[in-house]
Amino acid sequence: MVLRHMVAVLLLYLLVLPARAGELLAAEPLGDGVFALIGETGARSYENHGLNANFGVIDTPEGAILIDSGASLEGARLLADRAQALTGKPVKWVINTGSQDHRWLGNAWFRSRGVEVIALARTVATQRTHGLAQLDGLRGVLKERLSGTEPAYASRVIEADAAKLVLGGRAVEIRYFADAHFPGDAVVWLPGKRIAFAGDHVYVDRLLGVLPQSDATSWLAAFRELEALGPAAIVPGHGRVTDLAGARRDTGDYLAFLTEGVERFAEDMAGVEEAVAALGDAPRFARLANYAELHRGNVSRAYLRVEMGR
Ligand SMILES: [Zn+2]
Structure with missing residues (x-):
């Protein structure tokens, strides 16, 4: 009985693993030509091209909208191929939701092809601060796969904290709430479908990381504003597509625990x-991937940030 079970599990692995290996990002259709591309929740690696995050593709009659451009030229090309395969059209617009490497270091690939890259001025400001250090950080991981990658910024920079755009006939909003994982992080909001591409405001399945440039207190405030939008579906920055309850469980409640504490x-x-x-020790959150690696560091950085601000 046990043996039969083991054989079944082995067979399952043999069947499932090769299918997944070819597919770096799992596409999840959200209806009406909207897709989430779900990356691994583990670390950046040579194999995953630094695409250990989620991205978005939105079909329009005039071309595809890509949310976030990948960590390198090579990653950008992979994302463009996925968008083309899903929509049958080339990418016509890219929107950057943030300034961590995989959100924007692929911009140059798209800009060199005449794609309009759109970002809030606040997001671009943080990209300008961190770009070169991010490239240095990626060099050892992506090796020759990073070659040719240089920071490139949006061709359409939005000075306001919110913008209502119509791209290929689709209403797409960009919203800044408060500094979160990085200063200037933004959300892409599809008002008709009530879908939020939350970028690094929301992590599910894995624990979020409070980095030296993260502010857990304002991040929680931003999360509350995202909640107030009343999204029907949330594409988090990392982890599977979720709803408000799932986002609260894995991100909002954790940020509240951290900041109150x-x-x-x-x-x-x-x-x-x-x-x-x-x-x-936060046993409620120990089920999240990366908890052992990140939680204590998160507490210490959140504490130091609050102490500094007092
Ligand atoms: Zn991220």
Whole structure:
């Protein structure tokens, strides 16, 4: 009985793994020509081209809209191929939701082909600050697959914090709420379908990372504004497509746990060691991938950020 079970599991792996290996990003149709491209929740690797994140494709009669451009020229080409395969049309517009490498370092590939790359000025400002360091960070991972990749910025920079665009006849909004994973992170909102491409505002299945440039407190405020939109579906920056309840469970509740916790300790001037000792165990969130690697560092960076701001 046990043996038969083991054989069945082995067969399943043999059948499923090769099919998945060829498909770097799983396409999830959301109806009406809208697709999420779901990347691995693990780390950047040579094999995944640094595309360990989610992207979006929206079909229009005039061409495809791609949400986020990948981490390299090579990654950009892969995303363009996927968009073409899903819609039968080349990418005509790219929108950057953020400034972490895989959100925008593929811009140059699209710009050199005359694609309009759109981003908020706030997002571009952060890209300008971090671009060269991000390229350095990718070099050891992507090796020759990074060659030719250079920072390139949006051809259409939006100074406001919100924009209502019509691209190929489709209403597409870009919204900035507050600085989140990176300063200037934005959400792409499809008002008709109530779909939010949340970029790095939302992580599901895996724990979010509070980086030195992240602000957990304003990130939570941004998350509350995303909630207020009342999305029917959320394409997170990382993890499977979800709804509001799923986004709350894996991101909103975690940010609330972090910020409430560290504010309490900072108020008492407890010090970072004491905050990490007290908050470093969060069994509610231990089911999320990367919890062991990231949680204690998240507490410490969130604490230091709050202490700095006091
Ligand atoms: Zn990310």
